Amino acid sequence: KAGVTQTPRYLIKTRGQQVTLSCSPISGHRSVSWYQQTPGQGLQFLFEYFSETQRNKGNFPGRFSGRQFSNSRSEMNVSTLELGDSALYLCASSGRDRGFEAFFGQGTRLTVV
Amino acid sequence: LAKTTQPISMDSYEGQEVNITCSHNNIATNDYITWYQQFPSQGPRFIIQGYKTKVTNEVASLFIPADRKSSTLSLPRVSLSDTAVYYCLVGGMEYGNKLVFGAGTILRVKS
Numbered sequence A: 001k002a003g004v005t006q007t008p009r010y011l012i013k014t015r016g017q018q019v020t021l022s023c024s025p026i027s028g029h030r031s032v033s034w035y036q037q038t039p040g041q042g043l044q045f046l047f048e049y050f051s052e053t054q055r056n057k058g059n060f061p062g063r064f065s066g067r068q069f070s071n072s073r074s075e076m077n078v079s080t081l082e083l084g085d086s087a088l089y090l091c092a093s094s095g096r097d098r099g100f101e102a103f104f105g106q107g108t109r110l111t112v113v
Numbered sequence B: 001l002a003k004t005t006q007p008i009s010m011d012s013y014e015g016q017e018v019n020i021t022c023s024h025n026n027i028a029t030n031d032y033i034t035w036y037q038q039f040p041s042q043g044p045r046f047i048i049q050g051y052k053t054k055v056t057n058e059v060a061s062l063f064i065p066a067d068r069k070s071s072t073l074s075l076p077r078v079s080l081s082d083t084a085v086y087y088c089l090v091g092g093m094e095y096g097n098k099l100v101f102g103a104g105t106i107l108r109v110k111s
Helices: none
Strands: A005-007 A010-013 A019-024 A031-038 A042-050 A053-057 A064-068 A074-078 A087-094 A108-112 B009-013 B018-023 B032-038 B045-050 B053-056 B061-064 B070-075 B084-091 B105-110
Touching (some): A019 A108, A031 A074, A042 A064, B032 B061
Parallel strands (some): A010 A108, B009 B105
Antiparallel strands (some): A005 A019, A019 A074, A031 A042, A087 A108, B018 B070, B061 B070
16 A cells, blocks of 8 residues: 655755645545644644545644645645745644544655755 | 653664553543554554553563553563653554654664
8 A cells, every 4th residue: 555645856946936835645545634843843734634625623823725636645735935944844644533643754855045 | 541651772683572661540441551562764564452461462562550650561581672652652542543653762772
């Protein structure tokens, strides 16, 4: 069974630009969550999608948005990039409605210059 | 979600058993205890989950005392490849998959 796939693995963007990250969950998993990891703030929850609907949302500004498609693939968008958005962005999928058992991808390393 | 407290870091040597304790004094009745492992520049990996007493799988054991206010992740005979950050999470019965990670414990295994 293929794991969670995130693309691209690495990305360099300029301040003010926007970026879209992609996540393909494990086949059959309908829950997809996104996390941001930085050395200063650690792992922080961004949002969760389930059956194309945002089900949970973390404390991030509106520049961070996401969506999920009917095949459960998900995208995350960050607009008007700031230097502080440089981070490892992780996607996780789960086959359960709850329970804290999630499967993470390798992440996308975003660098904003 | 219950707050957790773990040691910031631990050192061990290859072949030793490592025990990482997590305190969660305000754990709710229906909360589960879950541990994740993370290597540098990779996503966290689910290790083990339990509710009470002891749970064992091929990777680790999880010991939970009767009052459930703490838990101990036990890694038998660690190797250099077990060097990673270990996170303790408490909760899980809320609807949805929103994982709240603390700072975790940096485990360094030396030869």
